[in-house]
């Protein structure tokens with residue numbers, strides 16, 4: 001799962017300097033020669049230099065000025081598909097030959113996610129992240145797990161909170177939860193066939209490792225760093241959201257699920273590098289997320305909102321789209337544009353659609369009523 005980051009030798013410039021030094025030294029030896037002799041010798045040497053350098057040129061592109069902040073060599077592109085699943089999230093990251101799916105839409109729409117992946121000939125998900133225990137993020141988990149093989153699943157520890165309410169009374173879990181756990185248990189049973197009990201594992205991993213640090217791993221050459229959940233005793237399930245920064249070259253994307261402004265505030269207090277180019281709006285553009293301080297710290301260049309047209313929550317909320325407009329941030333919206341695909345080479349990025357409007361969810365709902 002955790003592929004090594006490819007660090008390429010950046011020896012191109014040094015090689016050129018050494019060769020030029022040799023040329024100059026030889027030229028100095030020829031100081032007694034005629035101009036024509038010097039010119040011929042130089043031409044010959046330049047030919048040799050070009051031949052020596054040419055095989056390396058393709059692998060040394062990361063040495064270009066301006067790319068010096070790229071922490072690792074960039075090969076190919078990363079694509080991020082913000083799949084249109086109505087009022088829900090399902091975001092697919094593809095880099096190299098690895099994929100990560102970030103949330104799986106609602107129960108009943110997990111099949112749409114499966115079809116979307118199958119249409120892309122994806123039959124294996126390296127990492128599946130289920131941000132938090134709400135239907136619009138985790139609901140389609142069983143449909144995905146039962147149809148596409150998953151290497152590793154990350155989700156917060158939700159087992160207790162799904163079985164008991166705040167007063168300690170047992171509650172009946174939703175159907176999608178039971179179906180998801182059935183799928184997880186059946187995968188675990190396969191994994192642990194013939195494995196001694198004390199060595200058995202689960203496909204279900206928590207976002208924090210054994211050393212208490214948030215997991216960091218790679219999808220191809222893209223680096224995924226989890227930042228949250230920061231606590232294990234939230235009253236609002238949204239705050240269990242796994243937050244992550246996905247970096248490919250110098251392009252960073254922030255994903256915060258439905259984490260509220262309380263979590264955003266807590267993230268600002270951590271020693272995190274929150275600077276990104278692209279932010280998937282928190283909680284589908286709700287005003288319970290997307291605080292100005294958090295946006296200012298991230299200083300994104302654009303926003304993606306995953307929400308359903310004329311949804312019952314009025315997402316995205318007017319004050320939030322107004323804030324995006326005030327900050328001069330283009331907004332890409334699944335409710336207006338359908339599936340949104342961002343492609344990046346690690347230096348620049350493009351979207352498959354034009355930016356959308358700053359129309360709020362309520363304004364769209366009011367239009368429906370007329």
Ligand SMILES: [Zn+2]
Pocket residue numbers: 088089134136137257258283284
């Ligand atoms: Zn949500």
